[in-house]
Amino acid sequence: MPAELETAADPAGLKRVVIEPVSRVEGHGKVTILLDADDRVHQVRLHIVEFRGFEKFIQGRPYWEVPVLVQRLCGICPVSHHLAASKALDLVVGAKQLTPTAEKMRRLMHLGQILQSHALHFFHLASPDLLFGFDADAARRNVVHVAAVAPDVAKKGVLLRKYGQEIIRHTAGKRVHGTGSVPGGVNKNLSRAERVALLGEIDTVVGWSREAVGIVRKLFAEHAQFYEAFGRFASNRLSLVRADGALDLYHGGLRATDAAGNTLFDHADYQHYYELIHEEVKPWSYMKFPFLVAQGAEAGWYRVGPVARVAQCDFIPTELAEAERRAFLAFDDGAALDAPLGYHWARMIEMLHAAEGIKELLLDNDLSGGDLVVRGERGLRGVGVIEAPRGTLIHHYRINEDDQIVNANLIVSTTHNNQAMNTAVREVARRYLDGRNLTEGLLNHIEVAIRAFDPCLSCATHALGRMPLELELVDDGGTVVDRLARHV
Amino acid sequence: MAKTFILDGKTIPFEEGETIMEAAAAAGVYIPHLCHHPEFKPHGSCKLCTVSIGGRLGAACTNKAAEGMKVESETEALNGDRRALVQMLFVEGNHVCPSCEKSGNCQLQAAAYHLGMLTPHFTHFYPARDVDASHPDVLLERNRCILCELCVRASRDVDGKHVFGIGGRGIRARLIVNAASGRLADTSLSVTDRAAEVCPTGAIVRKRHGFTIPIGKRLYDHHDIAEAPVAGMERPGRD
Numbered sequence: 001m002p003a004e005l006e007t008a009a010d011p012a013g014l015k016r017v018v019i020e021p022v023s024r025v026e027g028h029g030k031v032t033i034l035l036d037a038d039d040r041v042h043q044v045r046l047h048i049v050e051f052r053g054f055e056k057f058i059q060g061r062p063y064w065e066v067p068v069l070v071q072r073l074c075g076i077c078p079v080s081h082h083l084a085a086s087k088a089l090d091l092v093v094g095a096k097q098l099t100p101t102a103e104k105m106r107r108l109m110h111l112g113q114i115l116q117s118h119a120l121h122f123f124h125l126a127s128p129d130l131l132f133g134f135d136a137d138a139a140r141r142n143v144v145h146v147a148a149v150a151p152d153v154a155k156k157g158v159l160l161r162k163y164g165q166e167i168i169r170h171t172a173g174k175r176v177h178g179t180g181s182v183p184g185g186v187n188k189n190l191s192r193a194e195r196v197a198l199l200g201e202i203d204t205v206v207g208w209s210r211e212a213v214g215i216v217r218k219l220f221a222e223h224a225q226f227y228e229a230f231g232r233f234a235s236n237r238l239s240l241v242r243a244d245g246a247l248d249l250y251h252g253g254l255r256a257t258d259a260a261g262n263t264l265f266d267h268a269d270y271q272h273y274y275e276l277i278h279e280e281v282k283p284w285s286y287m288k289f290p291f292l293v294a295q296g297a298e299a300g301w302y303r304v305g306p307v308a309r310v311a312q313c314d315f316i317p318t319e320l321a322e323a324e325r326r327a328f329l330a331f332d333d334g335a336a337l338d339a340p341l342g343y344h345w346a347r348m349i350e351m352l353h354a355a356e357g358i359k360e361l362l363l364d365n366d367l368s369g370g371d372l373v374v375r376g377e378r379g380l381r382g383v384g385v386i387e388a389p390r391g392t393l394i395h396h397y398r399i400n401e402d403d404q405i406v407n408a409n410l411i412v413s414t415t416h417n418n419q420a421m422n423t424a425v426r427e428v429a430r431r432y433l434d435g436r437n438l439t440e441g442l443l444n445h446i447e448v449a450i451r452a453f454d455p456c457l458s459c460a461t462h463a464l465g466r467m468p469l470e471l472e473l474v475d476d477g478g479t480v481v482d483r484l485a486r487h488v
Numbered sequence: 489m490a491k492t493f494i495l496d497g498k499t500i501p502f503e504e505g506e507t508i509m510e511a512a513a514a515a516g517v518y519i520p521h522l523c524h525h526p527e528f529k530p531h532g533s534c535k536l537c538t539v540s541i542g543g544r545l546g547a548a549c550t551n552k553a554a555e556g557m558k559v560e561s562e563t564e565a566l567n568g569d570r571r572a573l574v575q576m577l578f579v580e581g582n583h584v585c586p587s588c589e590k591s592g593n594c595q596l597q598a599a600a601y602h603l604g605m606l607t608p609h610f611t612h613f614y615p616a617r618d619v620d621a622s623h624p625d626v627l628l629e630r631n632r633c634i635l636c637e638l639c640v641r642a643s644r645d646v647d648g649k650h651v652f653g654i655g656g657r658g659i660r661a662r663l664i665v666n667a668a669s670g671r672l673a674d675t676s677l678s679v680t681d682r683a684a685e686v687c688p689t690g691a692i693v694r695k696r697h698g699f700t701i702p703i704g705k706r707l708y709d710h711h712d713i714a715e716a717p718v719a720g721m722e723r724p725g726r727d
Contacts, residue, residue: 068586373700
């Protein structure tokens with residue numbers, strides 16, 4: 001019931017608690033909570049204070065510049081934007097089928113991105129909550145403390161991310177904001193020497209990724225009741241799947257299922273995504289609320305990202321990750337599927353898949369081929385969809401006869417999860433905050449729920465440095481009755 | 489015996505009629521420049537090649553070398569002025585290197601790196617400049633134009649077409665094209681013209697070819713502009 005707790009029946013006289021900014025996520029967001037005199041929760045909202053200028057200011061730019069330009073949306077997953085834009089513009093240059101070298105170079109770049117982003121999120125952002133507890137001392141709930149008490153875990157996290165970044169550097173030219181993918185293909189291949197160098201570490205990377213899945217699997221086993229119940233909600237799901245139903249993070253058709261797993265649509269051609277997905281605007285957030293057209297705005301919201309992908313695919317086409325997928329689905333009869341914390345588990349399964357996929361690709365001689373770009377019949381529009389680390393990413397462009405962008409629409413992964421995150425936050429508020437004195441640890445429960453989705457709010461805000469958190473509890477007379485601060 | 493002059497303490501031989509810039513280049517000595525190109529007549533507008541000639545400031549690209557002349561180029565003061573000139577060029581236009589296809593092959597960017605420019609220093613003007621995408625094969629991106637007139641000279645002196653010119657004065661000066669409509673498509677410019685590929689920045693680029701050179705293979709990825717001033721014009725003995 002998404003509308004419940006979204007808007008208080010009578011906000012007059014309610015106390016307002018603000019968590020701003022939400023910490024250990026990419027970018028800038030805030031949560032507001034309205035409470036009555038008895039600390040009963042009446043309203044909870046996750047606000048995204050992001051400014052989305054890209055669709056506007058790329059108008060008039062030459063189309064071949066766009067894959068390099070739009071990746072500046074983000075410093076964490078620029079490859080996703082780089083590739084989604086390239087895929088859309090492949091159609092503008094008439095490249096309906098890339099050369100094997102081009103497609104595999106892009107896939108390798110993308111798996112490097114998945115690996116580094118998932119490692120970053122799990123080890124740097126999420127592990128302090130999972131290892132120390134949601135209401136542990138805030139001064140210790142950070143990656144520095146992880147490094148102090150579990151140096152082996154922290155070190156593996158750093159090195160896994162580094163390896164993913166190296167894959168990106170070899171395929172895109174730079175670790176962040178490279179230029180490897182161009183409309184119609186790529187601008188470089190991978191030499192045998194580069195492949196040999198990268199293969200040297202891959203078995204270690206696969207092994208560590210496997211261990212990471214084991215960490216989350218063990219946490220679920222040890223705290224099953226809590227992990228399953230925390231912020232739990234049922235929803236529709238959306239992701240790409242390969243033609244044979246396999247998990248495919250680079251390309252496929254759109255599959256949507258409802259909370260019970262019934263198919264809503266399958267293998268839908270994403271060139272017509274706008275017939276399947278619409279976006280609703282709400283006056284209290286800058287981020288839109290996408291929904292499935294057939295189900296309507298009220299019931300058609302959905303979740304995307306690791307859980308949606310791992311739950312919806314028929315199988316994962318790499319051996320170790322597929323075994324972990326089966327364990328994930330089987331856990332307490334699928335109890336992890338609706339749990340926000342299940343995202344951590346599915347995310348690590350995907351990281352393992354990425355590591356295995358990288359190994360397969362590095363052994364493929366097509367990567368060293370010389371046929372990099374194809375061109376065909378010129379088009380004036382294109383849609384590119386990719387499964388970015390955080391979920392389905394849609395880029396849609398129209399160009400004019402002079403090669404300039406005239407219209408662009410981007411629906412980023414975090415936007416798809418807008419309602420899902422709001423719902424998770426409300427479930428947590430209802431369960432843990434309602435009627436209780438607020439403590440920093442309790443409020444962190446809200447952030448833990450948001451963090452599970454690994455939201456990338458930095459698509460527009462680019463927060464830098466430390467993320468201070470200040471909380472003020474203001475009574476209905478406007479007097480500050482309580483104040484909490486950290487990281488300042 | 490060849491005539492010589494002294495450049496930063498080095499003896500530089502020259503042929504009669506050569507400019508300081510030409511003689512220095514022939515001797516493998518780099519003097520920062522943007523509007524100068526060895527194939528075209530000197531222009532003397534960017535002032536980046538300003539040197540001290542016997543204590544008097546002058547453009548190395550327009551001043552002739554003379555026997556016994558004492559020239560200073562690599563001084564802290566001159567390079568500071570050059571850096572300021574480049575910074576002013578950056579803020580006068582809209583140079584967005586992160587998404588510019590000329591990045592890594594751009595002389596303005598490379599000169600800025602060479603001169604140690606770390607920030608624009610001055611307040612950006614953010615001028616409103618037009619992009620002309622009307623030509624089927626060539627993009628005119630005025631945001632990146634530094635008014636060096638190399639395209640003007642190439643079109644006039646090599647292509648014999650007079651496609652480009654500079655219109656307006658002072659801060660309103662801009663690159664214009666020779667067509668009543670003002671559109672590049674209505675000029676006689678061809679993508680094979682010298683004027684279409686002489687631009688030192690990304691103001692005139694061949695359409696649909698951006699970013700085809702991977703990072704690591706671009707002209708200035710591994711070489712300072714002092715070692716490789718222009719594509720195909722690398723210093724003797726560089727490799």
